Amino acid sequence: MRIASRVRFLVCGAVLLALLWGGSYLSAGALPSALSWPRAPSTAAAGASPNPGFPPTVPFVPTRPPVPPQPVPFPHVAMVSRGVPCLFCHSGATRSPTAGIPSVYLCMGCHLVIGRDSPLIRQVRTYWEAQQPIPWVRIYRLPGFVQFSHRPHLAAGLNCEACHGDVGQMEVTVPYPAYKQMGWCLECHEHQPNPLPLTECQICHY
Amino acid sequence: MGRRIGRRDLLKIGAASAVAAALSGCEFPRPWVHLEPYVRPPEEQVAGVGTWYASTCRQCPAGCGIIVRVLNGRAVKIEGNPQHPLNEGKLCPRGQAGLQDLYNPDRLQGPVRQAERGSRRYQAITWEQAIDDLRAGLSRAGSSLVVWADHTISGHLLDLFERLTAALGAPPPVVFDLYTALSGYAALSAADALLFGQARLPAYGMEEADVVLSFGAGFLSTWLSTTHYGVAFGSFRQRPLDRRGYLVQFEPRSGLEAAKADFWVRLRPGSEAPVAQAIARLIADGGVGPADRVSRARAWAPAVDPEAISSASGVPIDDLRRLAGTFATAARPLAIPGGALTGHGDAVAQAAAVQVLNVIAGGAGVGIAPGPPAEGLVAPVAAPYGRVQRLVERMRAGQVGALLVWGAANPAYALPPALGFVDALKQVPLVVSFRPIVDETALWADLVLPDRTYLEAWGYGVVEPSFGVPVVNSQQPVVQPLYNTRATGDVLLEVAKGIPAAAAALPWPDELSFLRERIAALPPGVFGGVGEEVEWARFLQHGFWQPRPGPGALQAPEARPQPVVVPAPSFQGAAGDYPFFLYIHMPVLLSDGRGADKPWLVGSPDPMTTLMWQTCAEIETNTAIRLGVTYGDVVRIMSPYGQVEAPVYVLNSVRPDTIAMATGLGHSALGRFASQEAEGPNPMALVGPAADASGTSMAWANIRVRVERTGRRVALAKFEDTRGSYGGFVNQAFADQYL
């Protein structure tokens, strides 16, 4: 049975190699870490993403989320080009998780006087006279298990365009294509000077 | 809960997978979500950041201060008011569950009329019709009007009721509910009147005490002021006088206090007061401790024979002597009369017998509440049970033209059926309930005009008992009213306009102006403020008013010695055919039944039995073996006045001759959680109609019962594994190491 003898040789060789490799690995001081508590990835190596380079990450595929029909087609470009800062309407961004949508009272603060005759502002005024809130349709709608907060991002020095795209030039506000993909958030969180705390799960999911 | 959340809800709160959306690339058409901003935003609210509003907790009569986190117009969390002198930022479980009063799914959405009483067919009516009906009823009733209020009523509403009844020539409102009845409010006030001349509730400074003898007082679960005594217990255990406080609990059944006590005296039910007198006698005879105490003891101690009392109550005589010695030599001893000792014999004398110990000890740390700080303010005073008996007689005789029931009094559930309140109701032409949820009394009501829950309503509350410094709580709506409810104060003022006799007495346009006028009478308090507007704003912002900061010292007024005669314990029901004593207690979560409609309370485990959604009959281990019953067996418990069926729970911390039962369940109304989901006996069905000798409280603590097996079994909704908690496994090593 020449085959059997050859197979026997192969099997013994493989086992011998395994022992040699394992021994060298253990003797090379890997024993303490090998026997240490099997930590979750985020602490495997400081400053590394959850699985340092091991999972071949696929670049996120930005999809084109649909643009919802708004009750009043609000052109950001008209306001921003006239020098209105983002925080004027979305004032919550620096002190609350949600940036907030301006109240009809805030709109009418200016538009009772400015541009009374333009059709869009006339539409807004009808809501004001009826004392009814404007039923805006939500563009950015993160799933319930993501606790996103604007405040630390602005505290870290980011401005709105970093995530929302250049809304100032938009006639119709379109959501940033990849806002629903975790990879996009990790892109920044990983490349901070000290990524360890920012790549832990409790930053967004709790 | 069973699976009642629909697919749509799951999508809304489900875990949509981002990856699937990315990979699929195409978005199936989803329903758009609208984001409706304010029209006129309130200036103090930022979207996404909670705003805290201060108010008062109305889950029990204590009156702790609370702050409520409101986020985007929704109340999401109740916490204790950190500045409040009574609870210092802490809350008991019932206080935390207040949100489920506000957002209870079974709340009435508007005024309803019940054409045929007890039919549960409520027909929605408009507020105008409701007010017309009420006005017609009141004008017809005239002086035969009776108002029945709960002890957690806001001061200004009670004031309005008093003015209305006075204007119509009717008797003043009856303030009576099961919580104050079983806690012995009326009897304790009467005892203080007997000893100190002021008919006010006693207050005990437990945080500085070093020895506390508690005669059946449930001060950690449901008594005068649960959270305050909880906070005080924290410092009582933290070496107030450079040694750890020593707590002795005299109770036939182990509640939270007996579990935490350093020495638990498992005495026979009904013998608390005689044991207190025996201790007083032993202090007088023993002559141990400071001279002034011994002399006072000799002056006050009743002529009783400690040996006889020791054998009658089942407490060994050397324990009594040791306790007498400990009490006499303690730096700041306290003796606290509990609710159970006011439920039989002569309630006032028995409460006074325990207060005598405090007098002997010098009265330090024992305070008598000074009453409302300003003459314009009104505080509810618990009506003696005799007055309730007479009222039921008058109802049965048809002398009551209209009965208005406000709040969680719920007499149809609270009063013993033997008193016959429900069929007495049939003789009353108009019964109106103001409770936001349909309870047992509202089942037999003609009109239910739902008041706003306390988180949607205005009001004030005089903290009774207050600890050294008088406190008045403010109460403001923290959210917009949820449904088409109207404040009862406004309803009364609206009704009074149509009745000539009452119009003069109640001229105010709405209850808020009446409230502002009453509060303006308060002198400037801790938070200063000059003009009325600024003071009112501060009053609401901080949640309470206090004349001067800091806890005041508690010192009992002088009392002249007088004999306190305690009758020998007597029991209802012959010993022969009713071999067991019945010990009724109020659990910490359900209290007197007002907790049964809130899932957070009725669905959380009871500390001693770990039962949820159920209450049981607690039987001692050997007695259970003798009766041949075990966990979950349904037994029929019969007293001379009625019978109930309850599952058995075997606890080896009850006296062998006692069956302990918790109040709170056995509801036929009060919403889906209390009536359909929860199951349990109502022990009041076993109680007789009689009052105690002094007429101040029900005779509910000296009932004898008989136990019969029904052969049925019920699966117990418990949290613990009885093999683990009881079996031999909890050996001494485990206990020493961890417990």
Next chain:
Amino acid sequence: MADATQAEHKWTMVVDLDKCTGCQACVVACHAENNVPIRNKSEVQANRAQHWIRIERYWVGDPPARARFLPMLCQHCNRAPCEPVCPVYASVHSQREHLNLQVYNRCVGTRYCNNNCPYVVRYFNFYDPYFPAPLTEQLNPDVTVRTAGIMEKCTFCIQRINRAEQQARSEGRDLGPDEVIPACVQTCPPSALLFGDLWNPESRVAKALADNPRALRVLEHLGTEPAIYYLKGGKSYVRF
């Protein structure tokens, strides 16, 4: 002033068993704060009650036995047995906060973590939560409402920790010693529960544990290194 993002916190809780009266205030407060669903009677009869913190009541001594209360919640072990066994990293360790995290959206519900938890403090949603009509108004928007099929456990009110850290970081300072208070610690009437950063000497827990002979940790011999210290109570030092 260390960079605020750097600071690691060793969140620790101290439970004084001498003060805990077993009044269940912490249990109800936890339900209110963390949207923990209440299971109905048939579920509880099937032994599926769901309370992130529970008061274990043991009977000690021969009759008349005395009840002893042991509040039991997730111990946030430093070497948590539930972390290596989770196949999808739903149960992970936060090195910065020294907490054991439960990532609800990552959990597939193998329930292996509860089998390996010696304290049995991880609860599984056998059914969807039941919040009839207006009760959904009282849900806390800072905490995810979990659906069926997901494990959940005490998180030391991580939403309060994160909110406090965001507040501190935007003010350019590190967290104060007692700035973070979970819902149960806040409402415990006798203050039996203390919480804080063990590595911050001014925090209440550090002071309470400073060479305190009463301090012990439950099931410490299993090597889980729990983050909750219990102070023995009861007869350990009653002189009378």
Next chain:
Amino acid sequence: MSDSDIRAPQQRPSLGEMGLDQQAQLERERHLLVDARPGRELNAMVLEPMMRIGRAFWPAVGVLGFLVLTWWVTWGFQMWWNVGITGLNRVVMWSLYIANYVYLIGIAEAGTFIAAALRLLDIDWRRPISRIAELLTVFCIFASALFPLAHLGRTWKFYWLLPYPNERQLWPNFHSALIWDLTATLSYLATSTLFFYIDLIPDAALARDHVHGWRRTLNSWLALGWRGTERQWRLLKVAQLIFSIGILLIMPSVHTVVSYDFAMTIQPGWHSTVFGPYFVAGAIYSGVAAIIIAAILFQRLNHWSYFIRDEHLNGLGIFLLLTSLVWDYFFFQDFIVPWYGQVPTEKQVLLTMMAGHGQLAFWLMITANAIIPFFTLWWRRVRTSWPAMLAISILIQLGLLLERYIIVTIDLGVRELPFNWGLYQPRAAELIMSTGAVAFIVLGFVVFSKLIPFVVLYEVKEGQFLVQLKRIGKGLIRSKME
């Protein structure tokens, strides 16, 4: 020498006095490999039952199909109505699903292991039953692989257990024993299916040449154009050898990994170092019993008394006795160590098993697995009587399922803190899925027995060719050419 001349065995003269032809007749009666029949007759004997659809076939498929259908429907219902429909609670969160997984993958491993081991040891009584063993493995593996998915809380997210590249940089946690289970099950699924298929090729070719209709096309596809040339046979022999050695290595690893689900925890009663070999012994034990059941059923239903004779049952019986003793030894290990250690929680585990909630299951398991086989399998008469062997094997199956059930639910019920002990009662969902899985395996056998030949004919023919009766002195002996 007609059969009638042979007197009843008890009057038969001893070997010494019998003539040579009488001895030859006796040998042929006892041993398959000596009782050679012409090829065509053997082919007919194997292929004829395959072609014939008996009266009982369709009702059997109907019933078993219904049971399998209820399994799938229950699983769907559980996914919609969530895991609450099972009897699990907050303490015992694993139950019959995991017990079934371990039990079925145990049977699966033993099937191919026995076929491979006996081939390498060149034991002759394996020849007619090796296909039954391999097919048992294939069906059991598929049934068992579905249970870990059925017990997931959110089954529709099972793909998170697989290491697929994703943009969230999240990889399954390779520290977890469940991921080892996944890899072990999939690797074993692949190797055992291939092992079964490689053995099937020559027989499929045989069926292709002698059968007509759709079975012919099916078997021609399966035979991959097998011509039986000398080179093909040599390659087949090498492939079989490699796979046999592969199975010998993979089998212990798979079931040890399955036992690591329990051994790697710190749960009292689970974390014991003997679990690895203990589960492997249990696996082989239940596998041999399952093969005996299958062999007896095929012998009875297909009237294959020629292929499956007393010597095969006797061989299997001895192997069963051997594995029974090994299992007893390991169970005793797992039992005596906690008892001797007297650790309170582990003592409580034993108490619960022996006298508490699990005593019925425990004593039934002990009698079925240890007592009955020990007091019956020593005797040849018992080993060769098919009703006795069938009964003992079925009892052993029940015993080992109970053993896994006890390990999973009773041990899990006793926790470190006594407040949290738990009891577990199975509900309808779990029982339906258990019966459904067993029905799936039996259905597989019934259907496949009509598709492919169930006896490895070429091995039987090879055996009959190699074994000759040789005369030495007055006696005849069976000798095997090398």
